Amino acid sequence: MIPIMAGLILSACPPRPWMEMQSVRRRRRVMRITKHQRIFLVLTVISSFLLPVAAKLSLAKPFNELNADQQQVLQRFEPQWDTLSVERQSMLERGADRWLSMTPDQRQRAQQRLEQWRNLSEDEREQIRQRFNRFRSLEPEQRRRLSNSYERFKNLSPERKARLRQQWQSLSAEERAAQREWLLNATQAERRELRRKLKGLSEEQRREVIRNELLGR
Structure with a gap:
């Protein structure tokens, strides 16, 4: 067992x-x-x-895949094109398209603005960047109003523009802030009423009316 x-x-x-x-x-x-x-x-x-x-x-898009017109506009970027970021390439391509869509007068003005930008100091450039960022942060209706005001300013005579610039430079920081606020928020009726009050007045009288209307003085 x-x-x-x-x-x-x-x-x-x-x-x-x-x-x-x-x-x-x-x-x-x-x-x-x-x-x-x-x-x-x-x-x-x-x-x-x-x-x-x-x-x-x-x-990324090789330089030789751009169309002939784009290549001509961007030819100075060709040597370093392959080293640029995709974002930079895309921005340059869009810029070339905008340039090609411009009239000769628009191109001339763009070249003048570029030359003015190159002549600015770094502090002046930073101020412009800040103003641009403030503009982008506005509501669409506020941007439209400012754009319309700028278009009206561009159509003024050189003498009138010079006087307005001089007036603006003579304003205090408080007065400038009040004018910006008014331009952004005033209704069409308020704008028409202010223009009516300013009609026929001297420059000094116009400034006094604006001070009273905008600052409540």
């Missing part, structure tokens, strides 16, 4: 060397899985950096 039981026990329990071999195989299989996971993780991280770069490269 004892030999039979011993045989059953031995047959049920595999030899130790075989068990060790099975254990080694399992460890190797786990190591292979872990190694594959590490490789996958590394590739995932690399792709997270490369995909945005690849996307931008796919959006």
